[in-house]
Amino acid sequence: MNRFFSLPHFPAPDCDVHHHPRDYLIAAFTFITVTICLTTDGYAPRAMQYVLAGFGWLFLLGFLRGECKYVRTQVAVAVTFAVIGEYFASIFMQGYIYRFGNLPAYVPPGHGLVYLTAVALGRSGFFQRYSRHIAVFVVSVCGLWALWGVSSFTQRQDLIGALLFGIFLLYLFKGRSPMVYLGAFFITSWLEIVGTSAGTWAWAVIDPASKLPQGNPPSGVAAWYCLVDAVAIAGATPLLQSLERTVRYWR
Secondary structure, eight states: OGGGGSOTTOSOGGGOOOOHHHHHHHHHHHHHHHHHHHHHHTTSOTTHHHHHHHHHHHHHHHHHTTSOHHHHHHHHHHHHHHHHHHIIIIIISOSEEETTSSOOTTHHHHHHHHHHHHHHHHHSHHHHHTHHHHHHHHHHHHHHHHHHHTSSSOSSOOHHHHHHHHHHHHHHHHSSOHHHHHHHHHHHHHHHHHHHHHTSEEEOSBOTTTOOBOOSSOTTTHHHHHHHHHHHHHHHHHHHHHHHHHHHHHO
8 A cells, every 4th residue: 555655657757746726626626517517417408518518628728728738648638538438338339328318518528627637636735645545445435335236235236336346446556646546536436426316327227248237327437437547647658759759850
């Protein structure tokens, strides 16, 4: 557990600055707006999705103005990968289905804000100072959630959630940025609970890929978002280097 006292490979050396008040502002803003957005989309007409998307992009781009190019690139990679994943998992596989059977227009900026929130929480002074306690809390809560999903007390079996919980542990203890994954657990678990409770989307009773039962949402759903985070963190540096080489070539 000692590795939770540091944040390996993040942030980049040229932006190794902790904006403590700003990190908490980003997190609080996202938690509040996610609740408003997903609750609203649970009953509003489809056109409202475009209004929510407009505000989402406005706020995301506004927050990114205060970030270094490394984090901006991470967000760009996260949004791109997440949208591709959403189309595959929801539209094609129908592992979960949005209320109108589409991919809401606010999903891309929403993923950007969610990723930025995981980053902000992970680098915040509170998470850095109490990393061990937060890790124990997250593992305990997620573990109990997964255990409940496979117990005889639940009305809907959640074997997929238990499998995802195991994958989440791998990310947490073997991944390169465990603090970001800890942050991701809080914001993604919250948005999944709010979204499914509001009826904005619903997870299929049987996972179409594995044919195993899953919860609504699955208990270890944070693992899917950690995959997005891992791709963003791993892909940002190569993308930046590629862009810099392209700029030098054309100069």
